Amino acid sequence: MPRKIDLENLFVSTQWLADNLSSPDILVFDASWHMPAAGRDPRAEYLAGQIPGAVFFDIDGVADHSTDLPHMLPSPEVFEAEMRRLGFGDGMRAVVYDSVGLFSAPRLWWTLNVFGVDKVSILAGGLPAWKAEGRPLESGEPQRTPRVFTARFDPDLVADAAAVRAALESGAAQVVDARSAERFHGRAPEPRPGLRSGHMPGARNLPFPAVIQDGRMKERSGLEAAFAAAGLDPDRPVIASCGSGMTACILSLALAASGRAPATVYDGSWSEWGGRADLPVVAN
Incomplete structure (x- = not known):
C-alpha cells in the first residue's frame, strides 16, 4: 500500500x-x-x-x-x-x-x-x-x-502489466485511466502508432482535465465529484494508467491532494498494454 x-x-x-x-x-x-x-x-x-x-x-x-x-x-x-x-x-x-x-x-x-x-x-x-x-x-x-x-x-508506487492484470481480475485494486473518453472508448485513434484502441476490461475512465482547474489541482470538493463521476472509490487501492505514464501521475497526485494515499502508477500504461497482443482490450 x-x-x-x-x-x-x-x-x-x-x-x-x-x-x-x-x-x-x-x-x-x-x-x-x-x-x-x-x-x-x-x-x-x-x-x-x-x-x-x-x-x-x-x-x-x-x-x-x-x-x-x-x-x-x-x-x-x-x-x-x-x-x-x-x-x-x-x-x-x-x-x-x-x-x-x-x-x-x-x-x-x-x-x-x-x-x-x-x-x-x-x-x-x-x-x-x-x-x-x-x-x-x-x-x-x-x-x-x-x-x-x-x-x-518504493515498489508500492509502481505497477507493471502483470500487477494491473491481476488487479483487474481480482478486484484487489481499481484501475483508472486518465486518457480522454474518446480514446478510452476506442472512438479516437491513439497518438502513438501501432497501438490498439480501447481500454482494459474493468478499468474506469477519469480524464485528467477533470481534476484540474485553471492550471491547478481542484479543491477537495471538486476532486471528490470527479472521483464519484468516474465510479471510483478513492478510499480503496487505485492503480492509475494513461497513454504513457505521464498524466496517470496527475491522478496519483489528485488522490494525495484529497488526503489519501497516492495512486500506484502503471508505468508502461497504454503504450505497453495497447501494444501487446497478449493483453485484453475492449472498445465500447
Whole structure:
C-alpha cells in the first residue's frame, strides 16, 4: 500500500517559493514535457527563462533506454547519479513546476516519491502563475555543486502489466485511466502508432482535465465529484494508467491532494498494454 503524502506541503505558493528561493535545502525543478505533436522544446524554453536557480529534469532523457516504451522509470542507480549531478542531496526539499501549470510536474513528483524523497512539493500554478505575477526569471544553465543523494526505491508506487492484470481480475485494486473518453472508448485513434484502441476490461475512465482547474489541482470538493463521476472509490487501492505514464501521475497526485494515499502508477500504461497482443482490450 503506497504511503500517505504530507498534505500540508504537497503544494507551495509562488509567494512561499519566492520567500524560500535562496534556501540551501531547497532545489527547484523544471519538469516541463510536451506531447511530440505540440512541437515544443521544453529544454530550450527552460534555457530561455526559468525560475531563478531551477534545474531542468529531462523526463525523456533520465529514463530506461533499454525499452522502446517512452520515459519509463530509470534504474535507481541512474536516478541517483542524476540527482547528485543536479545538486539535490539527501534531506533536501524538491519543488517541482512545469510550463503548462499542472501537466508534467506530477510525473517528477511521483518519480521523486518512488525513489524515496520525503519532501516533494508542487508549485501551485506552475511557471504560468510565476510569470503572471511578474516574478523574476533567469536564463541559461545554472551551476550546481554535486550533492550526496541516496535512491530508495518504493515498489508500492509502481505497477507493471502483470500487477494491473491481476488487479483487474481480482478486484484487489481499481484501475483508472486518465486518457480522454474518446480514446478510452476506442472512438479516437491513439497518438502513438501501432497501438490498439480501447481500454482494459474493468478499468474506469477519469480524464485528467477533470481534476484540474485553471492550471491547478481542484479543491477537495471538486476532486471528490470527479472521483464519484468516474465510479471510483478513492478510499480503496487505485492503480492509475494513461497513454504513457505521464498524466496517470496527475491522478496519483489528485488522490494525495484529497488526503489519501497516492495512486500506484502503471508505468508502461497504454503504450505497453495497447501494444501487446497478449493483453485484453475492449472498445465500447
